[in-house]
Amino acid sequence: MNLVEEAKKVLAIEAQAVAALGTRIDQSFLEAVEILYSCPGKVITTGIGKSGIIARKLASTLSSTGTPSVFLHPAESSHGDLGVISTGDVIVIFSYRGEAEELSAILNYAGRKGLKVIAFTGIQESRLGRSAHVILDCSISIEACPLNLAPTASTTAALALGDALAMAVLLKRGFKADDFAEYHPGGSLGRKLLRVRDVMHVGGSLPLVQLGTPMVQVVSVMTAKEVRGTAGVINDKNELVGVITDGDLRRRLEKSQNPLEGTAQDIMSLNPKSVDAEEMAEKALFIMEEFSIQVLFVFDSKLQNARCPVGLIHLQDLLKSKVR
DSSP states (O other): OOHHHHHHHHHHHHHHHHHHGGGGOSHHHHHHHHHHHTOSSOEEEEESTHHHHHHHHHHHHHHTTTOOEEEOOHHHHTTTGGGGOOTTOEEEEEOSSSOOGGGHHHHHHHHHHTOEEEEEESOTTSHHHHHOSEEEEOOOSOOSSTTSOSSSHHHHHHHHHHHHHHHHHHHHHTOOHHHHHHHOOSHHHHHHTOBHHHHOBOGGGOOEEETTOBHHHHHHHHHHSSSOSEEEEEOTTOOEEEEEEHHHHHHHHHHOSSTTOSBHHHHOEESOOEEETTSBHHHHHHHHHHHTOSEEEEEOTTSSSTTSOOEEEEHHHHHHTTOO
């Protein structure tokens, strides 16, 4: 027995099963998309055995992309859990042969309540197929199992078709990266989707001084605020026109016998680097790395005066948030 060749055969069979689904993206698929998109309640997914695992995956994918969904275990449904189903819900059932006895309670309940059923099945003439409003054909020519018994290619096909359905609903719903970030605050994915506004310092934390602020007061602001070692310089319109950093102070100490003479205007650096509040936090990190700086003032392009600083973000804020 050549195990390597057998493994390649499994992959080839499953790839073929998925590829064959492309010809089945038809009017039934579009109708299923419309049913899920227009669902006034939630989506209930269900299935027994391996099909149940695929159903649970679809519920998770739908929920994370803007369509509230839950998985209902068929065996528990007839022992009180049918109560999770409400008026206006849509039921999505996975069963390759469509005759699993465990699904009877759910099918009967859906019929009594007039709920719409979407079926993922390989046999359209099955009880499930006959009971469904829409059938999504997951049929395959052969399982990848060498015995042609264990659900392999059939579950892969159902999984792929479920993903295609979920992504089509996502697009129709106009679901965006911002929405995705709201549902994924944890883990590396959530951190990658953080925006500057999520981690910036605001309000009284901003170290801001006027053009004519005496240097003694500038140093006080730079050491007293939450973000130390920097001060933004604003004009009489509250627009950011310059920035003073520890580096600017050190260079002044080297050149002046009385470094605390003068005002903020005398020492500030012009054209400070900045970032918009709606940008990804990762972009702020990129700017800091590119210009070897540790602080960025933040603007909001939606404001009438887009040059008024609304926040400040420090390299340490990004490191603590584990943006990268």
